[in-house]
Structures are given as structure tokens and as C-alpha cells.
Amino acid sequence: MNAVTFSYEWDAPQGGRVMNASKPGCRTVTSRAPYARSCWTVFVLSLFSFALPLSAQQRQKVIIDQDAMGPAYTDLQAILVLLQSPKVEPLGITVVSGDGWRDEEVAHTLRLLEIIGRPDIPVVPGAVFPLVNTKEATARWEKLYGRIRYQGAWNYGKVHEPFVVPDLPEGSPTLKPASEDAAHFIIRMVHQYPHEITILTAGPLTNLGLAIALDSQVPDLAKELVFNGARINPQNVDYKDSNLLARDFNLWWDPEAAHIVLTAPWHKITCTPLDISIKTWMSKDLIGRIAKGSTPLSRYLASFATEGYMWDELTFAAWVDPTIITKQEVLYLDANINHGGNYGDTLSWLPGDNPGMGEQPVQVNEELDKQRFYDMFVELMTHPTPQARRP
Numbered sequence: 001m002n003a004v005t006f007s008y009e010w011d012a013p014q015g016g017r018v019m020n021a022s023k024p025g026c027r028t029v030t031s032r033a034p035y036a037r038s039c040w041t042v043f044v045l046s047l048f049s050f051a052l053p054l055s056a057q058q059r060q061k062v063i064i065d066q067d068a069m070g071p072a073y074t075d076l077q078a079i080l081v082l083l084q085s086p087k088v089e090p091l092g093i094t095v096v097s098g099d100g101w102r103d104e105e106v107a108h109t110l111r112l113l114e115i116i117g118r119p120d121i122p123v124v125p126g127a128v129f130p131l132v133n134t135k136e137a138t139a140r141w142e143k144l145y146g147r148i149r150y151q152g153a154w155n156y157g158k159v160h161e162p163f164v165v166p167d168l169p170e171g172s173p174t175l176k177p178a179s180e181d182a183a184h185f186i187i188r189m190v191h192q193y194p195h196e197i198t199i200l201t202a203g204p205l206t207n208l209g210l211a212i213a214l215d216s217q218v219p220d221l222a223k224e225l226v227f228n229g230a231r232i233n234p235q236n237v238d239y240k241d242s243n244l245l246a247r248d249f250n251l252w253w254d255p256e257a258a259h260i261v262l263t264a265p266w267h268k269i270t271c272t273p274l275d276i277s278i279k280t281w282m283s284k285d286l287i288g289r290i291a292k293g294s295t296p297l298s299r300y301l302a303s304f305a306t307e308g309y310m311w312d313e314l315t316f317a318a319w320v321d322p323t324i325i326t327k328q329e330v331l332y333l334d335a336n337i338n339h340g341g342n343y344g345d346t347l348s349w350l351p352g353d354n355p356g357m358g359e360q361p362v363q364v365n366e367e368l369d370k371q372r373f374y375d376m377f378v379e380l381m382t383h384p385t386p387q388a389r390r391p
């Protein structure tokens, strides 16, 4: 990726639907002349933007909400997509249980910030448990309806008690988390910067559900919501966690919170569902390209990154550079909160078919330019961390 393309990506306007990813930075035009002028303008501007770091006013404020299991892994690698982008001003990372327990995830996140030189970013502990769902209720559910293979902190990896923080392979952090809780942090930030903050979340939605329950102004005061979750109707894919077409972990772990969030009046919602995430793959080749970097981050990823779907990286990268996405569809989404056989499943409707019970239109990412995504990811993971402090 050359410097011009690189710099344009960080300055690309947000939220646009770009169907022609073969011409990065140049959206659909009606004649050759405007296209040429447009590209020349982009070229000149990009030279300046590459030379000059974005000011704090120009960077886009984000709150990163995540079940931040590590080391590396999709959760922390997605956080890195944002922290490595010069266009992003991270206000804080709010952590929720999901893939792991909150306190272990907080420790992994703090250690990562130490490694990349961003100890200034607050790490804010959030919900340890879902609002209603429990491990015991899930065990009862399985007696009736069958096995649920992936249950995050309840059955994945080295299972331990919720508040235990085991020794971390990447080393234990000396940094401490914020004393505020995630819900109140989110509320405080959206009031401090009304309509400026993009909330990007790629874990269970408990923190956001709690924030909205405490203060119903949160969705209106945020600029937009970007989330990973839902499972619409994946086709022709080799993904076998279950044969049920509608179960996705982030919605399933806390369906009630997901229902609160998905029926709240956000100004804009963008979803990266399971369907598109499983078209990506963190391959050995990709890890090898990152390992050639010479930064503390690239060395960290060389040590700890593993092969797998790039669920959360794609979710956040598609917001940083929307031209990665080549097809979107507007759907209305919710989580099933009936405590029967479909508890926690994704509910989805075409516009006009939705029941009108508060569900919101969601821009659902459906197709991507994989090579563009992979190249962007390698570039982000190997260049120096913006705003990094060195001891």
C-alpha cells in the first residue's frame, strides 16, 4: 500500500456506502472529468494529511466497548485497529465479560496499553455478568434444547472463577483500571461531548444496556453505534458452531441487554454480523507479514496472534475505512428475549416487515474487499503507535 492510498484512508469521511472498492477514495461519479479532478484533489490533500498529524479536534472521538480477552486475539486486535489509526481519539476502553471474565480482560488490556505506549487511555471495568442470563440457566436450557458449544467465559479456555486473574503470558500490568464503572463512564462522556462520540462495541451489550437503563439520553447524545453481533443468514460457509442459523455469541450471552440497545433511538447503527465476519481469516501468512514489523506491537502480535476469524477487527476496520465494505443492506434487528428454544437468537426483518416495537434500521455489512482489509490491517499493526509514550 503506498503513502497516498494510506493517507486517504484515514481521512475518508465516515458512514458512506461505497460500492466500488476498486477506486479507493473516489466514489461513484458521472463523468471522467469530475473523477479526475476529484482524484487530483484527494492526491494533493493526502500529501498534506500524510505529512501532518491530525489535531485532537480533527480526530474522531470513540469509546471502545469490548470483551477484551487476550493476549492478542480478535478482541484486542480490534481495539488495536482503532488505537493504531491516527484519525481516532480513544476516550476510553470499557470492558465487559464475554469471551473471558471482565477482570482478566481488563488486565490483558492494561498490559497491551503498556506494551504499545498508551498508558493514558482509561480502561474502565464494566459488567461482570449478563443482566438475566446465567451459566446455570444455560445448563437447564441445554437439557431441553441441546448443546451450545461456545459459551465464552463459562466454558472457553482455562475456565476459572469470575474474579480470578491468572498469570498472563504477556506479563502482568502495573497500570491500574479506572475507578469509575463502564456505564457511568459512557454516560459522562456522551454528556461531555454531545453528538461527537462513536461507540464501537464488539462484545456482549451489557455495558451499553446498563448505560441506557440509567440514562435514556445516551443513544441520542452519541453520534452513532457500531457493533459486532447478530447472525442473519450465512450461506455456503464452513462454520459449524451449531446448525442454528440465528445464534451469535454477543447477542446470546446477554439477550436482554442486546434488546435494550437494539430498540434504542440511535442516530445511526452499523452492524458487522457473523455472516460477513466468517469470510475473513487471520492466516499464518498474515501473522507472518505483521511479524516482519519492528515495533513493540508487531513483536507482541508475532508472539501471541493465532489463526482465526477476524470478527471484531473487521467491525472496527470497516468504520475506520468504509471502502472495505462493498455491500450493505438495511435491516431491523433485535434479540429474542423469550426464554424458550430461541432465547438469545437474532431477530431480523426487512424494512416494512418489522413489527414497529422500537427496533431500529441497521446498516448491515454484507460483503468486503478482503485484500484491502488485510493490507490495511497489516499496515496498522506494523506502523508506530500514534501518540505513543516511550519510557
Ligand SMILES: [Ca+2]
Pocket (backbone or CB within 6 Å): 066, 067, 068, 074, 075, 099, 202, 203, 312
Ligand atoms: Ca469481542
